[in-house]
Amino acid sequence: MIVHSLRLRHFRAHNDSRMTFAPKVNVLHGQNGAGKTNILEAIHYLCLSKSFLTTQDRLVLRVGAPFFELTGAFGGQRRSAVEVRLHFDPKKGKHLFTNGAPIERVADHVGMLPVVSFEPGDITITAGMPGERRRFVNNILCQAKPAYLEALTRYRRVLRQRNRLLMMAKRQGAAPDKATLASWDDALVQHGSRVIGIRAQFLTDFASFLHDAYRHLAAMEKNPAMSYSGSVSAARSWKVGAIEQAFRKQLAAAVKREHARGQTLVGPHRDEVKLTVDGLELRRYGSQGQHRTFGIAIKLAQYFYLNDRLGEPPVLLLDDVCDSLDSRRAEALLLLLQSDLVGQSLITAAGLETIRRFVPFEAGPNQRLRVHAGAVSVPDA
Amino acid sequence: MRYSSESIESLVEQFSRLPTIGRKSAQRLVAHVLKMTKEDVERFAKALLAVKERVKRCSICQNVTDDVPCALCRSDKRDQGLVCVVAESNDILALERTGEYVGVYHVLGGVISPLDGIGPDDLRIRELIQRLGPDAKHVIREVILAVNPTVEGDTTAFYLAQLLTPFGVQVTRLARGLPVGSDLSFSDEATLTRALAGRGPL
Ligand SMILES: [Zn+2]
Numbered sequence: 180m181i182v183h184s185l186r187l188r189h190f191r192a193h194n195d196s197r198m199t200f201a202p203k204v205n206v207l208h209g210q211n212g213a214g215k216t217n218i219l220e221a222i223h224y225l226c227l228s229k230s231f232l233t234t235q236d237r238l239v240l241r242v243g244a245p246f247f248e249l250t251g252a253f254g255g256q257r258r259s260a261v262e263v264r265l266h267f268d269p270k271k272g273k274h275l276f277t278n279g280a281p282i283e284r285v286a287d288h289v290g291m292l293p294v295v296s297f298e299p300g301d302i303t304i305t306a307g308m309p310g311e312r313r314r315f316v317n318n319i320l321c322q323a324k325p326a327y328l329e330a331l332t333r334y335r336r337v338l339r340q341r342n343r344l345l346m347m348a349k350r351q352g353a354a355p356d357k358a359t360l361a362s363w364d365d366a367l368v369q370h371g372s373r374v375i376g377i378r379a380q381f382l383t384d385f386a387s388f389l390h391d392a393y394r395h396l397a398a399m400e401k402n403p404a405m406s407y408s409g410s411v412s413a414a415r416s417w418k419v420g421a422i423e424q425a426f427r428k429q430l431a432a433a434v435k436r437e438h439a440r441g442q443t444l445v446g447p448h449r450d451e452v453k454l455t456v457d458g459l460e461l462r463r464y465g466s467q468g469q470h471r472t473f474g475i476a477i478k479l480a481q482y483f484y485l486n487d488r489l490g491e492p493p494v495l496l497l498d499d500v501c502d503s504l505d506s507r508r509a510e511a512l513l514l515l516l517q518s519d520l521v522g523q524s525l526i527t528a529a530g531l532e533t534i535r536r537f538v539p540f541e542a543g544p545n546q547r548l549r550v551h552a553g554a555v556s557v558p559d560a
Numbered sequence: 561m562r563y564s565s566e567s568i569e570s571l572v573e574q575f576s577r578l579p580t581i582g583r584k585s586a587q588r589l590v591a592h593v594l595k596m597t598k599e600d601v602e603r604f605a606k607a608l609l610a611v612k613e614r615v616k617r618c619s620i621c622q623n624v625t626d627d628v629p630c631a632l633c634r635s636d637k638r639d640q641g642l643v644c645v646v647a648e649s650n651d652i653l654a655l656e657r658t659g660e661y662v663g664v665y666h667v668l669g670g671v672i673s674p675l676d677g678i679g680p681d682d683l684r685i686r687e688l689i690q691r692l693g694p695d696a697k698h699v700i701r702e703v704i705l706a707v708n709p710t711v712e713g714d715t716t717a718f719y720l721a722q723l724l725t726p727f728g729v730q731v732t733r734l735a736r737g738l739p740v741g742s743d744l745s746f747s748d749e750a751t752l753t754r755a756l757a758g759r760g761p762l
Contacts, residue, residue, distance in 0.1 A: 333711050336711040337711050337715075339675060340673065340674050340675055340711065340712070340715070341674075343674035343675050344674040347674060356679065356680070358680070358719060358722060358723065359672065359679060359680055359719060361719075361722065362672065362715045362716075362718045362719040362722070363715055365715075365718050366711060366714060366715045366718070370711075
């Protein structure tokens with residue numbers, strides 16, 4: 180997929196900015212705070228209806244503005260020429276339109292315009308709490324598999340209901356009604372096992388893409404791996420039947436603890452995705468360099484995976500990526516962006532020194548845009 | 561703004577207590593009532609009162625009715641051995657529209673939802689069990705669970721299946737022809753007919 184043009188109105192640093200993009204590498208450069216990242220954020224918004232930096236739409240509204248509006252022209256195989264418009268008004272909420280028609284269910288839009296983003300805060304994926312890695316996996320699977328989004332949505336609803344039941348019983352100092360709890364257990368196991376099964380299958384499929392990403396980045400380590408571990412690790416296989424059986428067993432074993440705590444202690448909402456390089460757990464033993472390499476490799480792998488599953492290259496958004504890599508890795512990445520393996524990319528940078536050495540702007544499919552105080556211009560060569 | 565007439569103000573307030581009616585809509589409704597003839601207003605008021613005075617809950621199926629038991633529960637044209645369990649009275653209207661269903665109903669009055677503070681004891685499940693007991697007038701062969709395929713509906717169906725199976729009755733569920741999470745009362749007749757015909761064990 181390609182984003183041809185973009186307009187940002189009352190969005191963060193931008194009052195009203197318009198720009199067009201080249202089909203390969205687009206470099207947005209300018210000082211920090213000039214509004215470079217906002218442009219990547221706007222594209223992410225149009226593709227997934229949300230920011231990669233915040234969950235609060237209010238925060239991206241330009242100070243004092245009554246609304247913000249983003250408009251993007253996209254082209255691709257899953258959707259030929261489509262104009263997406265997102266309008267946010269703090270009173271009326273967020274509304275998405277494609278070619279002028281309102282989108283009723285955001286879930287129908289997610290995955291139509293595939294996108295992969297990297298930003299420095301993504302370091303939490305490799306270094307942070309398990310929830311960050313679950314979020315990463317959820318983000319990919321919600322774009323790649325509508326069935327996953329459905330299973331996850333249902334699972335979360337069951338989880339809230341079951342937690343309420345356990346909490347109410349705890350407050351009353353009694354055990355929850357056996358038959359009612361058994362009914363929620365069944366729903367929890369049913370939807371939870373689907374979530375676990377799809378996640379585990381995904382990690383198996385993802386391994387080769389992660390290996391490829393490491394190779395492309397000329398990384399020193401040879402063997403990055405992601406494995407699923409958690410409440411139902413006892414499952415002998417990742418077939419849904421086996422997961423359900425293990426899930427039930429774990430749930431039965433946790434009965435007393437669950438009643439005492441008044442919450443659900445077993446299930447995919449507590450599972451962990453373990454990251455290792457050459458056999459060592461990254462979170463505990465990884466060096467800063469290893470974290471950075473894994474952090475970018477995992478995003479490139481996401482890119483290759485979505486490209487393979489959707490049959491269409493996502494738009495690749497890279498915020499300040501060169502600062503996160505040593506010069507050898509940065510060179511490898513910039514050459515990769517210009518190869519046939521990657522479609523369109525947008526990359527922000529404070530300075531052009533590193534980038535200018537490896538990306539020619541004179542003519543052809545690349546472009547650089549200067550961002551200064553919320554305004555975008557094409558500089559003279 | 562407020563009206564100088566106290567009786568108008570009071571009617572606006574009454575209308576705006578109804579679901580989906582805001583103050584603006586209530587004012588429009590009152591303006592309409594003022595234009596109605598006295599006879600029309602009397603008929604309207606009587607209908608309102610009659611609902612409260614005459615409509616009762618059927619002692620068997622728990623549906624709303626003027627006469628107890630209701631016409632469906634008394635009918636010898638309906639298969640009294642086939643009971644379709646629904647969450648709300650409105651779901652019956654949807655199933656009756658298909659013209660295909662020959663059995664009778666049981667209205668639960670909701671679904672199990674701890675987040676809304678609704679447990680099995682808040683639903684008319686005890687009344688359903690009574691219909692399967694030794695004192696019941698009709699022998700029930702099959703219970704069709706026709707609750708919406710939401711997380712709460714599915715869980716309620718599971719709960720009922722566990723509860724009813726020991727009574728030796730066949731328990732079935734509407735086929736999954738209905739879109740996931742959809743509302744029974746908004747499904748079209750053809751879809752509902754297919755779901756009924758394709759019903760099976762849980
Ligand atoms: Zn009746």
